[in-house]
Amino acid sequence: MTSERNIPHEAEEPCMPDEELLYDLADLFKVFSDTTRIKILYALFDTPRSVNAIAEAIGATQSAVSHQLRILKQARLVRFDRDGRSLIYSLADDHVHTMLAQGMNHICE
C-alpha cells in the first residue's frame, strides 16, 4: 500500500488548478457564451469595424453592441484604434480564432 505512492490508484485531484484560476477560466468561457458577443467576434473575424458597423452587421442596437464590447475589451478579446470620430474594433489576437474554431469543431463533428 505504501510502496506504490508513485502509482496513485486513487488520486484525489489529478491536476485540479487553483480555485482562482478555475474562476478565471469559467469567466473566459462566459464571454463566449452569449450570441451577441459571438456575432460581434465573427463580424470582426477578418474585418475591423466601427461600433456602428458592427451593430449594422449583426442587426443589433448601438447600445447593446457597446455594452458587449465593454465585456469583450475587459476580457482582452478585442482591441480598438481611433479613426476620426469612429473607434475601429478588431480581434485582439489569434486566440479568439482558435477558441471559436475549436468550439465549431466540437459542434460539427
Place this chain on the structure above:
Amino acid sequence: MTSERNIPHEAEEPCMPDEELLYDLADLFKVFSDTTRIKILYALFDTPRSVNAIAEAIGATQSAVSHQLRILKQARLVRFDRDGRSLIYSLADDHVHTMLAQGMNHICE
C-alpha cells in the same frame, strides 16, 4: 464598382455562420462557463469517477453535481458506465481536454 466582386472591399459578413449554429456555439461555451462544471470536468480529466466521488472531490452537494452532470451530458461532454450501484462518469472525448487547454492557454499567456 461591379467589376471587383471577388475582392469584397466591404464584405458585409465575411464568414458569419448561420444563426442556429451561432446559438449552438454560444450554448457550448455556456456549458464551460460555470465553475462547478469546470471543476467536474477537471475532476474527470484523467480519472473516471462516480457522482458521489465527484461531489467529494470538488466539495459540492450530490444534488448540485447531478444537476450539472445533466447539462454536461446533454452537451455530450461526459459519458457514463454503470458499475454496481454507481454510475462512473468520464470525459466524452478529447475535445474537452482541448477546450480546457485552449482556455487556460489564453488566460496564462
Place this chain on the structure above:
DNA sequence: TGATTATATGAACGTATGCTCATATGTCAA
C-alpha cells in the same frame, strides 16, 4: 422481497445577465 445505497428530479429562491431607453461623454468640422 425488503432494506439500503446511489443517483435523478422538481419546486422555490436569490442572483446574475442582457436588453432597452434616455442621456452623458467625447471628437471633429466650420
Place this chain on the structure above:
DNA sequence: TTGACATATGAGCATACGTTCATATAATCA
C-alpha cells in the same frame, strides 16, 4: 465655440441560471 456625429454609460426590467431542500427513481445485496 457650437453643432453634429460616434460611442459610452446608468437605471430599470424581464429572463436565465445555479443552488438547496425534499423527494422520487433505480439498482444491488441480504
